[in-house]
Amino acid sequence: MSTEAHPLLAHHFETLDQQRESSTLAMWIFLVTEIMFFGGLFMAYLLYRWKFPLAFHAGSHHLDIRLGAFNTIVLICSSLTMALGVRAAQTGERKKLTGFMVLTLILGFVFLGVKAIEYHDKFAHHLIPGLHFQWDGPGGREVQLFYSLYFAMTGLHALHMIIGAGLILWLLPSCVRGKYTADYYHPIECFGLYWHFVDIVWIFLFPLLYLLGRH
Amino acid sequence: MTQTALSPEQHVDYLNDGYGWKSWLFTLDHKRIAMLYLVSVSFFFALGGLFAGLVRLELLTPQGDLFGPDIYNRLFTMHGVIMVFFFLIPAIPAVLGNFLIPLMVGAKDLAFPRINLLSWYIYVVGGLFTLGAMIAGGVDTGWTFYTPFSTNYSNSYVVATGLGVFITGFSSILTGFNFIVTIHRMRVPGLGWFKLPLFVWAHYATSLVMILGTPVIAVTVLLLALERGFGLAIFDPTRGGDPVLFQHLFWFYSHPAVYIMVLPAMGVISELIAAFSRKSIFGYKFVAFASLGIAVVGFVVWGHHMFVSGQSAYASVVFSFLSMFVAVPSAIKIFNWSATLYKGSVAYETPMLYALGFIGLFTIGGLTGVMLATLGIDVHVHDTYFVVAHFHYVMVGGTIMGYMGGLHYWWPKMTGRLYPQFWSRLSAMIVFVGFNLTFFPQFIMGYMGMPRRYHEYPPEFQVLHVMSTAGATILGVGYLLPTIYFIMSLRKPVHAGNNPWNAVGMEWQTTSPPPTHNFVSTPVVTEAYAYAEGGQGVH
Amino acid sequence: MSMHVSPIRNYVGVFVTLLALTLITVVVAFQDLGPLNTLVALGIAITKATIVILFFMHAKYSTRLTKLVIVSAFVWLLFLFVFTMSDFVTRGMMGVSGK
Numbered sequence: 142m143s144t145e146a147h148p149l150l151a152h153h154f155e156t157l158d159q160q161r162e163s164s165t166l167a168m169w170i171f172l173v174t175e176i177m178f179f180g181g182l183f184m185a186y187l188l189y190r191w192k193f194p195l196a197f198h199a200g201s202h203h204l205d206i207r208l209g210a211f212n213t214i215v216l217i218c219s220s221l222t223m224a225l226g227v228r229a230a231q232t233g234e235r236k237k238l239t240g241f242m243v244l245t246l247i248l249g250f251v252f253l254g255v256k257a258i259e260y261h262d263k264f265a266h267h268l269i270p271g272l273h274f275q276w277d278g279p280g281g282r283e284v285q286l287f288y289s290l291y292f293a294m295t296g297l298h299a300l301h302m303i304i305g306a307g308l309i310l311w312l313l314p315s316c317v318r319g320k321y322t323a324d325y326y327h328p329i330e331c332f333g334l335y336w337h338f339v340d341i342v343w344i345f346l347f348p349l350l351y352l353l354g355r356h
Numbered sequence: 357m358t359q360t361a362l363s364p365e366q367h368v369d370y371l372n373d374g375y376g377w378k379s380w381l382f383t384l385d386h387k388r389i390a391m392l393y394l395v396s397v398s399f400f401f402a403l404g405g406l407f408a409g410l411v412r413l414e415l416l417t418p419q420g421d422l423f424g425p426d427i428y429n430r431l432f433t434m435h436g437v438i439m440v441f442f443f444l445i446p447a448i449p450a451v452l453g454n455f456l457i458p459l460m461v462g463a464k465d466l467a468f469p470r471i472n473l474l475s476w477y478i479y480v481v482g483g484l485f486t487l488g489a490m491i492a493g494g495v496d497t498g499w500t501f502y503t504p505f506s507t508n509y510s511n512s513y514v515v516a517t518g519l520g521v522f523i524t525g526f527s528s529i530l531t532g533f534n535f536i537v538t539i540h541r542m543r544v545p546g547l548g549w550f551k552l553p554l555f556v557w558a559h560y561a562t563s564l565v566m567i568l569g570t571p572v573i574a575v576t577v578l579l580l581a582l583e584r585g586f587g588l589a590i591f592d593p594t595r596g597g598d599p600v601l602f603q604h605l606f607w608f609y610s611h612p613a614v615y616i617m618v619l620p621a622m623g624v625i626s627e628l629i630a631a632f633s634r635k636s637i638f639g640y641k642f643v644a645f646a647s648l649g650i651a652v653v654g655f656v657v658w659g660h661h662m663f664v665s666g667q668s669a670y671a672s673v674v675f676s677f678l679s680m681f682v683a684v685p686s687a688i689k690i691f692n693w694s695a696t697l698y699k700g701s702v703a704y705e706t707p708m709l710y711a712l713g714f715i716g717l718f719t720i721g722g723l724t725g726v727m728l729a730t731l732g733i734d735v736h737v738h739d740t741y742f743v744v745a746h747f748h749y750v751m752v753g754g755t756i757m758g759y760m761g762g763l764h765y766w767w768p769k770m771t772g773r774l775y776p777q778f779w780s781r782l783s784a785m786i787v788f789v790g791f792n793l794t795f796f797p798q799f800i801m802g803y804m805g806m807p808r809r810y811h812e813y814p815p816e817f818q819v820l821h822v823m824s825t826a827g828a829t830i831l832g833v834g835y836l837l838p839t840i841y842f843i844m845s846l847r848k849p850v851h852a853g854n855n856p857w858n859a860v861g862m863e864w865q866t867t868s869p870p871p872t873h874n875f876v877s878t879p880v881v882t883e884a885y886a887y888a889e890g891g892q893g894v895h
Numbered sequence: 896m897s898m899h900v901s902p903i904r905n906y907v908g909v910f911v912t913l914l915a916l917t918l919i920t921v922v923v924a925f926q927d928l929g930p931l932n933t934l935v936a937l938g939i940a941i942t943k944a945t946i947v948i949l950f951f952m953h954a955k956y957s958t959r960l961t962k963l964v965i966v967s968a969f970v971w972l973l974f975l976f977v978f979t980m981s982d983f984v985t986r987g988m989m990g991v992s993g994k
């Protein structure tokens with residue numbers, strides 16, 4: 142395969158392979174920064190869960206496990222469609238790629254919709270930390286810590302989902318036009334890495350936030 | 357000095373390849389982006405210096421006669437925030453690293469030119485946020501933003517300043533990420549890792565710290581803003597939160613950030629010492645791996661900032677012990693530089709004066725760091741001017757000496773111009789004298805018990821404070837002179853030729869200033885520091 | 896470097912495994928296992944994440960450098976967790992107030 146004259150080869154790279162490898166490496170390094178970013182939140186969670194296990198159990202009990210589990214499944218499905226989308230890009234199947242990207246986008250919106258319902262429920266029950274926070278059971282002080290972390294973690298996760306959805310919308314026209322082929326698909330590949338990473342964050346958030354104190 | 361046969365009119369370089377503000381603000385050329393950074397970083401350095409000057413002015417007398425405590429708190433905080441986040445962290449990587457790394461690895465550009473430009477814009481936006489907060493009234497928490505003061509009590513613009521820091525963090529992440537990919541993937545064929553200049557090794561290590569540390573400060577400052585702005589409970593002790601957690605998260609980044617500041621300076625010094633001793637650097641691999649060692653070990657020592665904050669004694673002992681280990685790779689570097697000087701034909705050019713200054717000052721800064729990492733001593737001198745003097749020896753005596761040395765060394769490469777040798781040598785010596793006069797008395801008064809961050813003090817400290825303020829004035833002159841002659845060198849050019857120092861290294865193989873794509877023909881890969889031993893001096 | 900195209904059934908297999916693990920983690924959460932509950936939940940989460948990284952994110956087929964990058968992220972995360980907690984869990988062990 143001759144790569145010398147490929148129109149999508151940036152001037153400062155020698156070959157398409159070098160360009161693609163640089164992009165995937167860069168994407169992974171970016172994900173390292175994301176891991177450390179969420180890592181700070183998980184650190185706070187670890188400390189306070191260790192300090193106040195009962196308050197965390199009580200707070201967790203108030204979350205809707207059915208919605209949480211449903212959203213987990215939605216995200217796993219979206220990861221599958223994303224992985225198949227990357228595969229379609231690798232094999233240069235334009236229609237399949239477009240279809241899988243649209244499916245991923247729809248699943249992303251389903252997740253965000255469910256999240257919005259959950260947030261509304263917390264609002265209705267005065268579980269938003271701050272002046273209007275109300276907790277009738279014991280340990281209300283520390284339960285606020287749980288809900289602060291809940292909102293910080295799921296909120297930042299949701300923000301990443303929204304950014305992801307925006308990126309799909311941005312990539313979609315090029316998918317339709319057939320820009321991505323076996324020679325040049327790393328934008329889709331990198332986006333896939335991002336989407337899977339966001340899924341992984343949720344894989345941890347679900348048990349840590351929803352599943353404690355169920356027994 | 358040699359002159360090239362090429363007259364400047366015939367030479368197409370990155371500076372005359374397009375004119376007008378658009379050709380600068382939308383450039384994707386790493387060299388132009390480096391120049392953009394040079395301008396903005398210099399602006400913040402001047403601003404931070406202004407705050408330092410006001411702080412020193414207030415401290416001329418024991419009474420609080422020029423400013424009240426409120427204003428004083430804001431002055432030293434703005435000095436710290438601007439100098440740390442907007443000058444020291446970006447200075448060497450974003451200006452010299454940006455300009456030189458592609459040249460040193462023989463590439464046409466960094467791996468991601470658009471992201472490089474984006475990082476500058478992010479820096480500017482973060483800077484504007486912080487400037488806005490400053491104009492609105494500033495912030496008074498100290499650059500450390502410790503909770504619960506910053507979340508519950510301070511009446512200053514914590515959130516706006518914090519967001520400025522948060523935003524600027526991304527510019528530093530993007531710079532680091534670009535460097536790592538470039539160093540891994542863009543090296544010219546035949547350029548193995550151990551042929552790389554130590555400047556590149558140092559920047560690689562710096563980039564690792566930027567990638568692994570910066571996100572943690574980002575999320576920490578974000579949580580602080582959420583707590584202060586939206587009432588979330590994260591660090592708030594009245595709701596079960598733990599302010600010491602903030603300190604852990606803060607120093608997880610901010611201690612390694614010290615290495616973001618000083619590692620690139622060490623990279624610069626390695627280049628200068630080799631070039632002006634006309635020798636290959638002694639113990640190349642030791643110096644290279646010492647950079648990585650500092651980057652890694654530097655991540656597990658942060659607790660030495662928290663010996664008196666209620667941290668458990670066991671953790672303190674461990675952190676104290678580990679802190680001693682960082683001294684080892686730093687000392688390895690100092691010893692190897694000294695060994696390089698030994699029997700070299702040393703030329704006392706301006707960059708070399710800065711390099712020699714660095715070695716002396718950084719040694720003092722580093723050794724007092726070991727003293728402070730010792731639990732017993734730290735409990736005694738914690739939050740005194742001893743600490744202030746220590747970190748200024750590392751940051752000003754280390755980072756800024758390295759930055760100035762590097763700027764003087766590569767200025768002919770960046771602009772194709774020479775600056776006046778007499779004035780530049782003089783300024784290097786003024787900086788050295790002024791620096792020591794400013795900060796050495798602070799060691800003494802700190803050890804005697806003068807606490808930091810106070811606008812008033814007992815009269816017996818006045819002599820030392822006056823010395824310090826006098827030194828700061830001299831230091832200011834030392835920094836003003838280069839500003840003047842660098843600008844003059846642009847207006848009244850003295851052409852430098854392609855390699856005024858007769859240095860080796862790929863950046864000296866191309867023309868000065870380099871053409872837009874850096875090299876006209878593929879550069880020749882040589883061993884790093886292939887100076888003929890005992891060869892000709894610079895002149 | 897040649898790209899690796901996995902067969903579709905691999906992806907479906909990974910997908911089914913992830914769903915099964917989700918089901919298991921929910922079911923286990925309702926049993927009282929004492930402190931084991933947390934460990935099992937975390938163990939399953941780590942397994943799921945590893946599967947996603949290896950197969951969906953193609954880490955299994957990537958360069959050694961990429962693998963090193965991934966591993967180093969988690970090592971640094973451990974630095975953060977272990978050293979921070981080393982402070983909190985050893986508080987008060989000395990029997991001197993404030994230490």
